[in-house]
Amino acid sequence: MQTFDQVIQSNIALIQKVVDFDAKNDQLLPLDFTAANTELTDEILDDTDLFSDWVNEKLAKNNASYGIGGYNEHRTIYSRSTHFDTEEEPRRLHLGIDIWGPAGTPIYNFYDATVQSFAFNDNLGDYGATIILTYDIDGFKFNALYGHLSLASLNGLEEGKFIPAATKIAELGAKEENGSWPPHLHFQLIKDMGGLKGDYPGVCKFSEREKYLANCPDPDLILKVTFS
Template sequence: MEKHSASIAKVVDFDVWKDQLLSLDFTASNTELTDEILDDTDLFSDWVNQKLISNGAKYGIGGYGEHRTIYSRSKHFNTAEEPRRLHLGVDIWAPAGTAVYNFYDAKVQSFANNNNFGDYGATIILEYNIDGFQFYALYGHLSLASLNGLEEGKYIPAGQKIAELGVKEENGYWPPHLHFQLIKNMEGLKGDYPGVCKFSERDQYLANCPDPNLILKSTFGK
């Protein structure tokens, strides 16, 4: 990816060297996020928006490898033995309707509407091959209209707009944002891949899901 960095296009309309970006912390150290806020998507969205406004930021960003408490808001992340809390992608927090682009020539691996509360909502997974290295990128929390016209194997050129961020009713009931995740091995899955794992499985999942800042070139990644 570094070798072909000049050929890698944008994922959203920001310039990490010029635009003001805000790193958002969703770990236990962020005591501002009370249960009252997390239990109400509108209050949660207002909190994110106020943080961006008060810091003069256009986008919020961050989260790779972050051990997050916010997933307690959804039973989707609970398991009998250990809850899933470790985030495997990078989130870009921006208004619903924000355009999302394909960063390199790709084809559609799969797509789905994962409509559980707290899930991805509308999701697109693209397949890439750079110098013989095959990998995938998952784009989650999209608008349902983003899935229109897609079919597995469809070619998507670099730079093409592929989606828009969805409203809460379409994105798994989250404040509008993009979950962007790189995946080496899809392990036979289509339309979905865990974006959050158990802390005890951290090493194996992070090995399969490289830092998306390789693509985003953001200075805010872990």
């Protein structure tokens, strides 16, 4: 039986874009949201406009079309919201890849899919407008979560609706509708939704790292945007 990686690689020619990107002309900038990034002070993180300014300045300075935030990254930025706190251990390990860009940036479906669910997760630090699609590639079924979208992206959706590959499915949301973040896409692959709809943890406790990483494969299999 093929692994998830093998299934994706054997169908890579059929995998479409998630964002507009010209590899010859557009630049990507890795953004570090761990404790190693001392530029991100509490003052910046506590003010979404200052946080957005910081991201935009980084992109402009490096002539980058998008910033890229890493999978399996232990992040300090989640301390800005109690949404990620639990009594015994806060959630800090990032399970998706972020693509940071302007509000209104188009988001596309990378392969034929159906709508698993959608929701407006309107908590500080949450996903905001969220779409989850289900895929079946060579009999391997999995889901992809698209978070921090515009509210208008949810219009016209219904569970089970077929979404063809290469269809524009959403736009990046502004802070008022994306969980109060600088505009970006949280893109996450999920093998088993565990009965959840409209939501799935995008950040886990470090002590549960292996369990969650096993269920949430590296999204760069699809995106092809990281630098390792």
